[in-house]
Amino acid sequence: MAPSTLSRHAALDGWRARPYGKRVLTTVQAARYSVRGTSLGGVYTALHVPELDALFDCGLPLRSAASATNLFLSHGHVDHMGALPALLGIRALQGVRKTLRLFLPATLAPVITEALAVISRLHRWPLTVDLVPMEPGDEIPLRNDLAVRAIRTYHPVPSLGYLFVNRVKKLRPEFASLRGPEIAHLRRTGADIYFEDPRYELAYVTDTLPSVLEQEPLLFETRVLILECTFLDPRKSLAEARAGCHIHLDELLPFAHRFNNEALVLMHFSQLYTPAEVRRLLAERCPPELRRILRPHVPETVDWPG
Numbered sequence: 001m002a003p004s005t006l007s008r009h010a011a012l013d014g015w016r017a018r019p020y021g022k023r024v025l026t027t028v029q030a031a032r033y034s035v036r037g038t039s040l041g042g043v044y045t046a047l048h049v050p051e052l053d054a055l056f057d058c059g060l061p062l063r064s065a066a067s068a069t070n071l072f073l074s075h076g077h078v079d080h081m082g083a084l085p086a087l088l089g090i091r092a093l094q095g096v097r098k099t100l101r102l103f104l105p106a107t108l109a110p111v112i113t114e115a116l117a118v119i120s121r122l123h124r125w126p127l128t129v130d131l132v133p134m135e136p137g138d139e140i141p142l143r144n145d146l147a148v149r150a151i152r153t154y155h156p157v158p159s160l161g162y163l164f165v166n167r168v169k170k171l172r173p174e175f176a177s178l179r180g181p182e183i184a185h186l187r188r189t190g191a192d193i194y195f196e197d198p199r200y201e202l203a204y205v206t207d208t209l210p211s212v213l214e215q216e217p218l219l220f221e222t223r224v225l226i227l228e229c230t231f232l233d234p235r236k237s238l239a240e241a242r243a244g245c246h247i248h249l250d251e252l253l254p255f256a257h258r259f260n261n262e263a264l265v266l267m268h269f270s271q272l273y274t275p276a277e278v279r280r281l282l283a284e285r286c287p288p289e290l291r292r293i294l295r296p297h298v299p300e301t302v303d304w305p306g
């Protein structure tokens with residue numbers, strides 16, 4: 001609503017809405033990537049990384065990112081996928097022509113197909129996606145230089161994490177002294193003059209036991225790691241956190257010296273804590289080497305959105 005319309009409206013009935021909705025989304029700058037969206041454990045998680053044209057989970061339909069090409073679904077709990085039909089509805093409303101590519105744990109593919117068929121009957125409009133079922137270890141190219149690899153995570157339902165690998169081609173050292181025309185000639189003859197130097201750009205890992213870090217040590221070397229840290233203090237015991245297959249800060253701190261990432265984006269905090277408490281607890285409890293790279297995905301608002 002334009003400001004002039006709002007003030008006319010306010011003059012009529014004597015009240016005006018506070019601009020609370022502006023703060024639904026939070027953007028965290030993590031190295032070269034912006035992580036936009038919102039995440040609150042058990043309530044909603046929906047993130048968008050525009051540099052990768054990627055959505056991560058869909059606990060809320062992100063209107064401003066609805067036209068993204070790829071959605072990476074971690075698992076089927078409703079705080080991570082409950083808003084998928086709404087996202088598809090927004091894409092139709094916005095006239096997005098390309099079908100959303102939905103990467104997901106392989107066993108969920110038939111269930112999502114069935115669920116969307118039922119919602120399509122309610123909506124009386126076909127809600128369709130291109131499913132890309134994945135198993136841990138699978139790698140699928142997204143662009144010439146970028147691929148996504150599925151990572152095993154540890155949750156009571158089928159689940160996956162996602163690791164983005166930039167496959168940079170470099171000239172083999174033995175050819176480094178050659179001039180341009182000589183290299184071009186070798187290329188034309190089909191000589192094997194390049195080798196691949198993979199760069200681990202970003203990983204999205206949520207709703208899992210912390211053992212994922214031991215099983216996938218590459219996560220410590222990824223440029224940006226987006227990781228859940230649902231519980232932060234004794235209000236939730238370690239035993240309770242483990243029973244729900246979530247990460248407690250107590251179990252993350254022993255790994256503090258191993259995070260080689262440029263940025264560690266922690267998210268999926270429990271609503272046991274206010275946003276300010278999350279900041280305070282992380283500042284108080286994390287050692288300097290962790291605080292240096294820590295980018296908590298927490299809004300500036302007093303309370304969580306919604």
Ligand SMILES: [Zn+2]
Binds near residue numbers: 043268
């Ligand atoms: Zn969750």
Ligand SMILES: [Zn+2]
Binds near residue numbers: 075077155207
């Ligand atoms: Zn879950």
